[in-house]
Structures are given as structure tokens and as C-alpha cells.
Amino acid sequence: MLSRDEWLPLARKLDWDYSYVREDEVFPEVISGRPWLSHSEWKDWEESFKTSYREYVDNQYEKDMAVIAVRDAVGRLENIQKLAVPWLNSLKIHAAALALAEFTGVIGNLRGARFGRDSAWRTMATFGALDEYRHTQIPLLLFHQLVRWDAQFDWAHKFYHTNNWFAVAARHFFDELTLGQNAIEFHIATNFVLETGFTNLQFVGLASLARESSDHMFERMITSIQTDEARHAQIGHPVLATVMKHDPEYAQYLLDKWFWRNWRLFSILTGVSTDYLTALDQRPHSFKEFMEEWILDQFLRTLDEFGLKKPWYWNIVEDELDIYHHMIYASAYTYRATLWFNFVVPGPAERKWLRQKYPKHWDDMDAVWEQVTERWRTIGPGAANEFAVHGTALPTFCDLCQLPLSAGTPRKNTANVLAHDGRKYIFCSEPCRWIFLREPERYASHKDVVKRVLSGEAPSQLPDLLTEYFRLTPETWGKDVLNGNYDWLGAK
Amino acid sequence: MEIMIGSERNELLSRSIRWKISMSIPLYGFLEGDTVGLLVLAEEGQTILDVARKLQDAASIRVAHREKVDVVYQGKAIDPKLTVNQAGLQALDRFDVIWSRNL
Numbered sequence: 001m002l003s004r005d006e007w008l009p010l011a012r013k014l015d016w017d018y019s020y021v022r023e024d025e026v027f028p029e030v031i032s033g034r035p036w037l038s039h040s041e042w043k044d045w046e047e048s049f050k051t052s053y054r055e056y057v058d059n060q061y062e063k064d065m066a067v068i069a070v071r072d073a074v075g076r077l078e079n080i081q082k083l084a085v086p087w088l089n090s091l092k093i094h095a096a097a098l099a100l101a102e103f104t105g106v107i108g109n110l111r112g113a114r115f116g117r118d119s120a121w122r123t124m125a126t127f128g129a130l131d132e133y134r135h136t137q138i139p140l141l142l143f144h145q146l147v148r149w150d151a152q153f154d155w156a157h158k159f160y161h162t163n164n165w166f167a168v169a170a171r172h173f174f175d176e177l178t179l180g181q182n183a184i185e186f187h188i189a190t191n192f193v194l195e196t197g198f199t200n201l202q203f204v205g206l207a208s209l210a211r212e213s214s215d216h217m218f219e220r221m222i223t224s225i226q227t228d229e230a231r232h233a234q235i236g237h238p239v240l241a242t243v244m245k246h247d248p249e250y251a252q253y254l255l256d257k258w259f260w261r262n263w264r265l266f267s268i269l270t271g272v273s274t275d276y277l278t279a280l281d282q283r284p285h286s287f288k289e290f291m292e293e294w295i296l297d298q299f300l301r302t303l304d305e306f307g308l309k310k311p312w313y314w315n316i317v318e319d320e321l322d323i324y325h326h327m328i329y330a331s332a333y334t335y336r337a338t339l340w341f342n343f344v345v346p347g348p349a350e351r352k353w354l355r356q357k358y359p360k361h362w363d364d365m366d367a368v369w370e371q372v373t374e375r376w377r378t379i380g381p382g383a384a385n386e387f388a389v390h391g392t393a394l395p396t397f398c399d400l401c402q403l404p405l406s407a408g409t410p411r412k413n414t415a416n417v418l419a420h421d422g423r424k425y426i427f428c429s430e431p432c433r434w435i436f437l438r439e440p441e442r443y444a445s446h447k448d449v450v451k452r453v454l455s456g457e458a459p460s461q462l463p464d465l466l467t468e469y470f471r472l473t474p475e476t477w478g479k480d481v482l483n484g485n486y487d488w489l490g491a492k
Numbered sequence: 493m494e495i496m497i498g499s500e501r502n503e504l505l506s507r508s509i510r511w512k513i514s515m516s517i518p519l520y521g522f523l524e525g526d527t528v529g530l531l532v533l534a535e536e537g538q539t540i541l542d543v544a545r546k547l548q549d550a551a552s553i554r555v556a557h558r559e560k561v562d563v564v565y566q567g568k569a570i571d572p573k574l575t576v577n578q579a580g581l582q583a584l585d586r587f588d589v590i591w592s593r594n595l
Contacts, residue, residue: 331528334553368527368554375553393550394531396520405520405529413522415529417586424584426520426529450531454518 008052014119015039032115033184035247042242045118047234056127060134063224067138075142075217077149085342085481087213090277091143092152092341094206094218096159097269099139101174105132108178108186112235115183121235125187128232135225142221151476155340162471163458165338165449169402172446173265177258184239188251189258191236196302197259198266200229201294205285209274212282244306255303256311257438260431263317264401271325272332275357276343280350286357288321313431320407322360327406330368334391336478337466344481345372347488364410373489381484389484397448399425400432420444517576517583521547524590525555532587534576541572544589560592 002010017039018026029036051059080088109132112125139156146153159167177189203226210219243251267287274287285293296317300310311317333343346354346369355362372389379388396405398415407428408414416433418425420440427433436443452458459465466472516533521543523530530550534543540563548557562569565587570579581587 327527330554364525365527367525367556371552371554371556389553391530391550391553393547396529396531405522406527410525410527412524413526413529413588415520415522415586417520417584426584426586450518 004052008050011052012050012120012123013043015043027115027117029182031111031182032117033182033186035243035250037117037242037246039117041246042117042121045121045238045242047120047124047238049124049231049234051124051127051231056130060130060228063227064134067220067224070220071142071217077145079217080146080215081149083215084213084279084282086277086279086344087215087282088150089341089343089481090209090273091215091218092155093269093273093277095139095143095153095156096340097170097265099136099143099156100160101170101178102132102135102139104174104178105129105190106136108132108181108190109232111181112183112187116187116235117183121187121239124232124235125183128191128235131228131232134228138221138225142217151473152340152342154476158471159340163449163452164340164470164472165397165402165404168449169397170265172402173261176442177261184243185254187236187239188243188254191233192240193236193255193258194262195229195233196236197299198262198295200226200233201298202266202270203229205290205294206270206273208284209278209282212284213278240306244308248307251306252308253438255308256313256431257435259299259311260313260317260435261401263320264403264432267320267325268328268403272329275325275354276329276346276350280353283353287325288357291321311431313429313434316429316431322358323365323409324407326354326358326361326365327410328404330365330372331395331404331406333480334372334389335395336480337387337390337462337472338470339478340472340476342479342481345369345376345484345486347486361409368410376484376486376489379484381482381486381489383479383483386479386483389480394450394453396426396450398428398432399446399448400427400436400443402446402448403428517581519543519581520584520586521550522586522588523547523551523555524561524588526551527554529586534581536577537575539572540570540574540576540579543576543587544572547589558591561589562592564588564590 023038024036027036083091106129109125109129113122113129116122116125143153143156160171177194178186181189203222207219207222207226210216210222240251243254270290271287274283274285274290303310329343332339333345336343351366351369355366358365375389379385396415397403398405405413405415405426405428414429416427416430418427418433418436421444423444425436425444427436447455447457449458453460453465458469466477516535519532519534521530521532530547532543532547532550534546544561544563548555548561563572564570565579565581565585
């Protein structure tokens with residue numbers, strides 16, 4: 001009888017040499033990815049977890065039981081209702097962004113499970129698909145009970161089914177990252193860049209924020225998901241190593257492209273949650289501190305191990321750490337009715353903290369918040385005054401990332417216009433422009449929300465845009481959490 | 493889908509939040525001090541100063557009004573008395589409204 005360690009390699013390395021079909025018929029380049037290499041180049045594909053199906057099922061069962069136990073103990077509605085209101089809105093962002101995005105990961109992994117180039121890779125991708133299905137169902141289950149209490153939680157399921165501007169941006173990203181991607185690019189972009197680079201560590205940080213906010217249900221959910229990610233993220237490393245060996249320039253391109261695309265969404269989700277939607281006394285660190293300590297240094301070390309260079313725009317990422325998510329949050333606050341969660345105005349104590357953490361540009365951001373605050377003071381608090389403290393002109397969006405043109409600084413926005421094949425495009429930043437120009441055929445026909453409005457595809461009046469196109473309602477569109485009724489507002 | 497009740501709809505409309513598209517020239521406007529670019533619908537015969545004021549009004553929720561501003565297009569300051577047509581601004585061009593540094 002073989003021991004487990006003797007048996008498992010037999011059960012994972014299952015490929016034979018094809019006699020009756022060609023290898024490129026079994027694994028076409030268009031769907032397996034490039035560089036197309038014969039199996040001899042992939043046969044040593046290996047990762048460190050080496051899990052059997054039985055071990056996988058046993059582990060996942062235990063993890064699910066732990067999530068259910070925590071839900072039963074501290075995840076009831078009355079527990080959630082006790083959480084700080086700003087944090088609840090961080091939950092709404094993550095609930096919407098997470099669940100169905102994870103489901104796109106099922107599809108990407110299933111492509112790897114079929115078109116990955118070695119049987120061990122395909123085995124891990126099969127587990128990866130099951131992981132992602134779990135990550136879809138857990139948030140849908142946990143947040144579903146909250147819908148009757150607060151209809152904004154309905155966006156956990158609804159978000160990706162709408163043409164809400166943020167959903168357009170998220171779909172633009174995930175459709176390319178996971179749904180329509182060949183196996184090689186999917187596993188490098190998702191497992192190596194998104195998971196190893198960002199979410200694996202981000203989930204540790206997010207769990208820490210949840211713990212500080214006394215949200216033990218979300219903490220458990222994120223921790224449970226993170227343990228799956230730590231395993232299936234390993235698929236990306238041996239895929240990248242082989243691509244590096246045969247086509248290092250292409251490997252560098254994939255890294256540069258996907259680090260930027262991930263950074264864009266990540267900085268909004270995590271930056272806003274960390275620096276605005278976590279109560280001041282519960283913030284263990286600023287977003288910038290978290291990024292520098294947990295993400296950037298670690299990622300650069302990993303790149304070095306693979307012989308990759310840091311992305312050419314690295315200095316832009318470092319600059320944006322100080323400002324991008326602040327510009328996004330202030331902009332979004334003043335267009336909060338276009339989103340499905342509520343916002344808080346940073347008060348004097350928060351602004352003091354933000355100035356201390358972000359001294360480089362805070363004077364400019366503080367001026368913006370002073371203007372918003374002054375508007376509330378003038379108009380007076382109250383739900384009826386929400387739209388008097390709200391933007392009135394259509395904000396604009398990047399033709400690559402589909403996010404607001406909020407890059408650069410308040411002094412100098414970095415948006416840039418490109419004329420290409422008889423059309424005009426605008427990009428929030430040089431990296432977005434560069435990604436577009438590397439593969440214009442992929443992106444050129446897509447219309448951002450502004451161009452949909454201009455062409456008549458989307459309603460041109462805000463009420464219709466909100467309700468008919470973004471699928472919001474007066475009950476669900478974003479508001480100020482206190483309708484401007486802040487204690488500190490009277491004291492200038 | 494839930495229907496917006498009449499009073500809420502009227503409230504929105506009465507506050508002139510109408511992004512009506514006509515024969516206007518859509519421009520990307522960036523106001524110094526602001527956190528996001530805005531769509532500005534200009535008319536061919538409108539002066540550059542009027543367009544700048546329009547952007548300032550639209551951004552006034554975030555940026556305090558400044559009387560003295562300059563308008564920059566394709567890297568150069570342009571005469572605020574020119575019309576949009578005379579200044580050569582075309583659909584989906586970028587223009588910037590910056591704080592005047594001329595003391």
C-alpha cells in the first residue's frame with residue numbers, strides 16, 4: 001500500500017502523450033493562452049499545497065462549519081444592527097463588489113481546469129473553482145438576511161446586473177480578468193497579481209478592520225475566504241515562471257497591465273473603507289501605511305524572485321497612495337445618490353487624523369470638505385436637503401478603467417485625451433492610456449457612461465439615470481448617513 | 493422596480509439637475525482644486541469665460557468660487573472673450589480652469 005505522499009503524485013500527474021489528436025487541438029492557443037508550448041515544457045508544473053480531493057472536502061467542511069457557528073453566535077441581525085453606521089456601508093460596498101465577482105472566478109478557474117497545460121494545474125484550478133463558488137455563496141447567504149432590514153444590502157446580488165457606473169467599471173474589469181480570459185493570462189492576472197499581490201494580504205487587513213469594528217461575522221467570512229485564496233493563489237506562480245522562461249517580455253506586460261488594473265479597484269474599495277468608513281478610534285492604520293507595510297514591499301520582493309522589474313509606472317502608484325482614494329471619496333460623496341451605500345463627512349477629528357497621515361495633499365482635500373461642510377451649514381441638515389448638497393453636472397469617466405476622472409491631484413488632474421481611429425477617448429492616467437494603446441481592439445468599442453448619455457443610450461436626466469439605468473430607488477440610493485446632521489457642524 | 497414618487501422626482505428636477513443633451517458641444521472640464529472632471533455642455537457662440545463660469549458653478553459643491561481664473565486649452569491660456577468656436581474647442585476636448593496667477 002502506498003503512503004499518502006507516494007500516492008498523491010500518481011493522482012495528480014495524469015497526462016499522457018496524445019496519438020490520435022494533436023496537442024494544440026486539445027489545448028488551442030486561443031483559450032489555453034500564449035506562449036503555446038508543448039507539454040514537455042509544462043510537465044514539471046508544481047505547487048506547494050498538493051491537496052487531494054478528500055483533504056479538500058474535509059478542510060472545506062470544517063471551514064464552512066466554523067463560518068456557520070460564528071454566524072449563529074454573532075451574525076444575527078441584532079448583532080449587525082449594533083455596528084457603527086459608517087462600517088455598515090463598508091460592508092455594503094464589499095457585499096456588492098465581492099459575491100458575483102467571485103463567481104466570475106469560478107468561470108476563470110474552470111477554464112484553467114480544462115485548458116491548463118498540466119494535470120496538476122488543472123486539479124488545482126478545479127479546487128479553485130469550487131473555492132470561488134464558495135466565496136460567491138457565503139456572502140450571498142450572510143447578507144441576504146439583512147435585505148429586509150436595509151434594502152441597500154440587496155445590491156450584494158443586484159450590483160453586477162445594473163448599469164450603475166461603478167458596476168460598469170467592475171464588469172469591465174472582471175469580464176476581461178476572469179470571464180473572457182485564456183488560461184495563462186487568467187492565472188497570472190488573477191492568482192499572481194490580484195491574489196498574491198493584493199487580496200491575499202488585503203483580506204488579512206480587512207479582517208483586522210472588521211475585528212476592530214467588532215464585526216466578527218465579516219471577520220470570520222474574510223478569514224475563511226483568505227485561507228482558500230492562499231492555496232489557489234499558488235497556481236499563478238508556476239504558470240508565471242514558465243512564461244518568464246520562454247517569453248519574459250510578455251510576462252512583464254501582463255504584470256504591468258494587471259497590477260495597474262487591480263490597483264485602480266483595490267485602492268477605492270480598501271482605501272475608502274480604511275480611511276473613511278471605519279470609525280476613527282477603530283482604524284489600526286491608514287490605507288497608505290497598510291499598502292506600504294503589507295502590499296508594496298512584499299510584491300516587489302516577489303517580483304524580484306521571478307526576475308521581473310517593477311512596473312514602469314511605479315512612481316505613479318506611490319504618488320497615488322497619498323491622494324487617489326481621497327479624490328474618489330470626495331467626488332463620490334458629492335454624487336452619492338448614484339451609488340447604493342451611504343457616506344459620511346469626515347469631521348474635525350477625522351480631518352486632523354487624515355492631515356497627519358496624508359500631509360502631502362491634505363490642504364487641498366481639506367478645502368473640498370470645508371466647502372461641502374459649508375454647504376450643509378448654509379442649507380441645514382435633513383433628508384429633504386440631500387440634493388442641495390449634491391453634484392449637479394455629469395461627472396466624467398476614464399475610457400479604460402471606467403472610473404471617475406479623479407487621478408492626479410486637485411491642483412492638476414492627469415486626465416488625457418487621445419484621438420484614435422476617428423474617435424476621442426479620455427483616460428484618467430498614463431497607465432490607463434498605455435493599456436488601451438497596447439490592445440485597442442479589445443477596448444475601443446466600449447462606451448463609458450458619459451458617452452452613453454451623449455449618444456442617447458442612457459438617460460440624460462439624473463432622476464431617470466438613477467432609476468432606469470443605475471436601477472436605484474429613493475430608498476436605496478446613497479445618502480449622507482446623518483443627512484448632514486453632525487454635532488460638530490455648528491461649531492466652525 | 494420601485495417607482496419614484498412624484499414629489500421626490502420634482503425635487504430633483506426643480507434643483508435643475510438636468511443633464512440635457514442638445515446640440516451643445518460636450519467638453520471635459522477640469523477646475524483647479526476639484527477632485528473630478530465634469531462634463532460641460534457649451535454652445536459655439538458662448539464665450540470662454542461663460543464656459544469657465546459654468547464649470548465653476550457645477551463644481552461649487554466642492555470648490556469655492558474664485559473671481560479671477562484663467563482658461564487653459566492644449567497647454568495655453570486662451571482669451572476669455574473668445575467664443576468656443578473662435579477658441580477652436582471641439583467635442584470631447586479637455587479644458588482647464590485654473591486660478592489666475594496674474595497679480
